[in-house]
Amino acid sequence: MRVLWKCCKRALKENKYRTLVTIIGVAMATAMIMVLACIGTTTLASAIAYQKTMKGTAHERFYGVQQENLKFFTSNQSIDQFWLSKNCGLGLPDFEQSTARAFMLKLCGAEKGWYEANALHVTSGRFPEKENEIALARNIRGKVTEEIRLGDVIRLTMLSGDTKELTVVGFVDRGNRNNLFYDDNLYENLDYYYDVETHETWTLYDAYTYWDGDSASEGTYDVSIRFTKEGLYNRHEVTRGLLNISEELYKKKYTDLYHPMLSTSETEELHNRVRRHEVSDVLEDLEGMSPFHLTQTTVWIIAFSEVIFLVFVLAGVFCINNSFDISITERIKFFGMISSVGTTKRQHRGIVWMEAFVIGLFGIPLGILTGIIVSFALAKLVDGALQKYLLMLGVKVVFKISGWAILIAVFQAIFMIALSAMEAAFRASRISPIEAIRSNESVQSKGKAKKTPKLFKKLFGIGGGIAWQNFKRSKVKYRATSVSVAVSVALLIGMSSLNLFFGFAEEELKDQIGFQVFVYSFHKNGYKALKEIGSRPEVTSYVLETDDMRVVPEGTDPKESYPQVLFTITGMNDEAFEKLCIDNGVDPEKARGKGLVSNNCEEYQEGLVLSGVNFYGAQNYGKPGDPVSVEIVGKYDRKTLVVKNSYSRDIEVIVDESWALAHLEQFLGWGTAYFNSNDATALVKVIDEMDLPDVSVTNYDMVFQLIHFLKALIRLMSAGFLFLLIMIGVTNIINAVTFNMQLRMPEFAKLRAVGMTGKQFRGMIFLEGVFIGVKGLFWGFLFGCTIHYGVYYFVSSSADMLWSDPEKKFTYAYQPPVIQIIASIITVAALLYLILARYAKKFESNNVIETIRNENL
Amino acid sequence: MEILRTENLCKTYGKNENAVEAVKNANIHIDQGEFVAVVGSSGSGKSTLMHMLGGVDRPTSGKVFVENEDIYAMNDDRLAIFRRRQVGLIYQFYNLIPVLNVEENITLPCELDGKEIDKALLEELIGTLGLDKVRTHLPNELSGGQQQRVAIGRSLITRPAILLADEPTGNLDTKNGNEIMELLKASNRKYKQTIIMITHNLELAKQADRILIMEDGVVRESANL
Structure with a gap:
């Protein structure tokens, strides 16, 4: 070898x-x-x-672990690191509260390192380092009448009766809060305490103090763990061992996709070692x-x-x-x-x-x-x-x-x-x-000799005749070149169909959202608070809606879970209501104190009054509702709403603000606002600083920007990919044609030796170039256009299923890839011309004898 | 002792109306150590016959026995090994490997076989063929005569059973042609090498022990030398 x-x-x-x-x-x-x-x-x-x-470095968290069970965690070889924390009890703080419902602090004692394992970080100050220090959840600051500062000493009256004096050393935030989206419900991880004697419910906010992790102290522990690599691979087995439960129960609780209900005995078994168990499953999977x-x-x-x-x-x-x-x-x-x-x-x-x-x-x-x-x-x-x-x-x-x-x-x-x-x-x-x-x-000897058409020979002379014969009889020599042209062209045309996806995605996005900041408040003063935001200079226009009042027939049992809803009533701010009236051809003046009904209301006629009983409201939980009636002055199309693709089978009435304010007590007081703003980030900052209770905010401007940027990035990357494919295609064509010519140099030398002129030669090879190009382009167009239409067919047939509006249809007519076809023709023609012209020049300068001799060597 | 025999050897190119019978029912016998010349006009089927004798081209029908073994009963790989070990081929256009030098071209069949090169034989061949001074040269640095000597050296290095030469002097001037003929005759005498030489030059053919004549694909024995 x-x-x-x-x-x-x-x-x-x-x-x-x-x-x-x-x-x-x-x-x-x-x-x-x-x-x-x-x-x-x-x-x-x-x-x-x-x-x-977002969630901390810990893989799993076990709450309420008894002291005697700690050894299963501390001496487990599958656990790389563990951090202990301890529930130090609930305490009533001595500062004056500003929230509708009173709150208590849930005091947690944690050792160093626990904070990082649980995605907590300080927004100001530091974590407690002594037992008489405390760090408060950041959002408590918005729920007190007087500002709490670092260094303040607060007194906690614990449920056990003890009192604690603690110095505030920091304010703590969770990792899963960001400016793009936050929801207080998720953020605060709210917990409630119900006092059975006074029947009072307390909201619990987190507070942290220092604890040295001494396992000799009383009570139960919360253990956050990180597995070793091996432990991670066998995590189900390890966790099952830590929980001390049967394999069957583990599968039922953690790996069964249908999440079956657990029996009482199974629930008891689940809690025999820990009170609660949390898994950072995404982190574990990753x-x-x-x-x-x-x-x-x-x-x-x-x-x-x-x-x-x-x-x-x-x-x-x-x-x-x-x-x-x-x-x-x-x-x-x-x-x-x-x-x-x-x-x-x-x-x-x-x-x-x-x-x-x-x-x-x-x-x-x-x-x-x-x-x-x-x-x-x-x-x-x-x-x-x-x-x-x-x-x-x-x-x-x-x-x-x-x-x-x-x-x-x-x-x-x-x-x-x-x-x-x-x-x-x-x-x-x-x-x-x-x-x-x-x-x-390379020469086909099968079948009859291929005759050159007479007209062809007359038009292109002897060069044309040889080119014809070459093309017909030396198929092997041309195959690679024609295939290269065909594949490159097919890829160019086929890949360009990706643009259809972007067009589709963009249209759907534009259709869905026409505002920048969305705020939803589930607080009883939410509507009022959001109206205040609407008057801020950062807001250019806005749509504000109350919660939906559900109107049911008189005599409906207030404890009914799914009562028959006659219609719903939603209040809207004046500016937005006026626009809605105009968009639906209703005079706003005539609509004052009245309502518009959704266009699925078949009984609508002029002067229609809808009436029934309010199923629930701030004042009537569990009690028979107040009678409600509203005069209807027109119909509205759902497409004229701020969220155009909303869809509901209910009959919905939108009333003006005067009607809504007159009946405000019959609503829950919640509000939903869609703000337009020239500076959405500043607006979100303002809302954030207001520290509103029970609110969720989504900055769609950022979402738009991000999607727009990502879209541009994906387009750029797919353009890069397309460019790379084109470059590969172009290199391929250059390679194939160049080497085809190189291989045929002795053949050309022989033609020259028998007296072929440069003009005749040029005629011959350019004609051969035309044959190669036409054949390659033909197959390229055929395959490319098939892919292009195939993608269109796929997008158009699947798009109708994806629209959020079931009535919406895919309206793009098929556009043949004309530009790509023209670009392909120009590129292929230019490439072939440039390469062939180079060889035409070489033909005249090459030494005939040398070339023929080299062939025989 | 018979070294090569053919039985009703035929070769047809093309099909139907395009079919050309290049060799028709050739039955030849060649003894070991014989120097046989095959003469005939251009297109008479000489080269086709030689390629079939050398295991290069499979016949349409008929058999070729070398040392009593039907070589076309072998599969492609065994046939390649047969060519490597039993046949030495010399072409009019030398067919040397352009990227290998003189010595490497000569030892190529041994290298392909993974065999130890017979250094003494190599030196003897290089000396006899007069290639001492050009042993590290590449083929494109040699004259036609020198290239043909290399081809002879390559064909003899494995001590093949048969040496097939297709117009070995066809591309050379008279002086170089005569020198090549002398070398072939010398190897026939010195190594008792069986040689089948194709030529259309009767003067060269007369230097062989026996002449076979080919006309339109038919082989017949020449009556007179």
Whole structure:
């Protein structure tokens, strides 16, 4: 094999240009794969970091662990770290409260490190370091009449009767609060305490004090744990052991997708060691991801990644395969010669594999290195460009390369090279010595001789005649070139259909939301508070709605869970109501103190008065409702509402503000506001500073910006991908045409030797170029347009199912990819012309004898 | 002792109306150590016959026995090994591997076989063929005569049972042509090498022990030398 190795090495050296092009091709494709792998590891690392910020570093939390059971946690080899905290009881603070419902503090004693494990951070001050220090939940500041400052001493009267004096050293916030979206219900993790004697309910807010983690102290403990790597892989088994429950119960509670109800005995068994158990399942899934410990999630991720990898691998194969193929075509005679000396098929294949090995040896490391550099730059770029949004979401881009990523990229690259070289190796093994010696592989000798049409010969002369014969009889020579043109064009046209998806997504988004900030308050003074916000200078216009009053028939049992609702009434602020009237052709003046009904109300006629009984309101929980009646002055179309795609089967009445305020006590007092603002971020900041109780805020302006940016980013990336494919296609065409011409130099020299003029030659090869181009373009258009229409058909048939409005239909008419077709024709024509013109020039300058002699060497 | 025999050997190219019978029912016998010349006009089927005798091209029908073994009963890989070990081929256009130097081209069949090179034989061949001074040169640095000598050296390095030469002097001037003929005759005498040489030059053919004549694919024995 030493001699074959020499042959391979020297052949690669002799054809430096092609070797270099192939190595670069391999490196580029490997770099693409490496970037993809790095994006994967970086996304995973960033997602883990995000989860840790949002929910803490702990994998699981066990509440109410008895002292005697602590040993199961502290001496468990599957647990890497654990942090203890202790419920120190409920206490009534001595500061004056401003909330509708009184609250108490739920005092938690925690050791150092527990805060990070549970995603708590200080917004001002620090965490307690002594037992007489306290840190309060940040939002308590908005619920007192007098401001609480750092250093203030507060007195807590504990439920046990004890009193504690504690110095405020910090204010604490949770990791899952951000500027984009927050919901007090989620944020505060609200808990309630019901006093059975006084029948009073207290809201509980978190407060923290220092505790040294001394397990000798009384009561139960809360344990936050982080698994070791091995523990993480076997987490279900470990957790089941910690909970001390049966395998059947564990499956029922934690892994059964249908979440079946537990029996009383099962609930008791579940609580025999811990009172409550929480799992950071996303963090566990992310950190526990390993190809050696396959979970369903890992399998899905691997399968999905492999599909993406495969697209890149095939794109790479498409480029590299041609180089190997050309290398074989160029050396058919060589293989024939060595075959006549006695090489076996296996040795022929061996030569191609050796070449592939050498190319991989240089190309893969180069690609890996390039991929790492590009990924690092990309991570920095995304971090910089998206910083505003990332900060808002609390996400950090954590660039990470793992040995796995490199290994995966190397394996994919090897697979890609093997796939590329496979066909060439097979071809090389099938080269028959006699065919190579006779050099007749490329000429078809079957069937009748193909006659050149007379008109064709008359029009294009002898050059045209030879071109026709060449095209008809030397199909092998043209196949690679025509296929290259066809595949490149098909990819260009097919990929452009991706734009349809963006158009669809954009339309749906625009249709859905026409405001910047959405605020929902479930507080009894919510409507009033939101109206106050509406008068802020940051607000340009707004729609404010009350909660929906459900009107039921008289005599409905107030304890009925699902009563028959005759209609609902929603109050709207004047400005928005006026617009609604105008949009629906109703005079706003006539509508004062009255209402508009939704267009699904069939009994509507002029002067209609709808009436019934208010099913519930702030004043009548569990009591028969007050009678309600409203005069209807017109109908409204749901599409004229601020949320255009809202859909309900109920008959809905929208009343003006005067009606709503007159009946305000019959509503719950809640409010929903849709604000338009020139500076949504400033508006959200204002709302945040107001520290409203029971409120959720969504900054859609940020969401829009983020989606817009992401859309642009995805477009840019898909344009980059398209560009890469086009470049591969263009390189491929250049490669195929150039080597076709190179291979035929002796044939051209012979034509020149028998007296063909430069003009005749140019005529001949340009005509051949036209044949190649037309054939390639034809097949390219056929396949490309099929893909393009296929994507349109898929989008149009699936879009109707995706619209939020069931009546909405996909209205895009199919637009043929005319621009792409024209661009393809121009590109292919220009490329063929430039390459062929170069060879036409070469034809005249080349030494005829030298070229023919080289063929025989 | 018979070294090569053919039975009703035929080769047809193309099909139906395009079919061309290049070799028709050739039955030939060649003894070990014989120097046989095959003469005939261009297109008479000489090269086709030689390729079939050398295991390069499979016949349409008929058999070729070398040392009493039907070589076309072998599969492709065994046939390749047969070519490597039992046949030496010399072409008009030398067919040297352009990326290997003189010495490497000569030792190529041994290397392919993974066999130890017979250094003494190599030196003797290089000396006899007059390639001492150019042993590290690549084929494109050699004259036509030198290239053909390399091809002869390559064909003899494995001590093949048969040496097949297709117009070995066809591409050379008279002086170089004569030198090549002398080398072939010398190897026939010195190593008792069986040689089948194809030529259309009767003067060269007369230097062989026996002449076979090919006309329109039919082989017949020449009456006179």
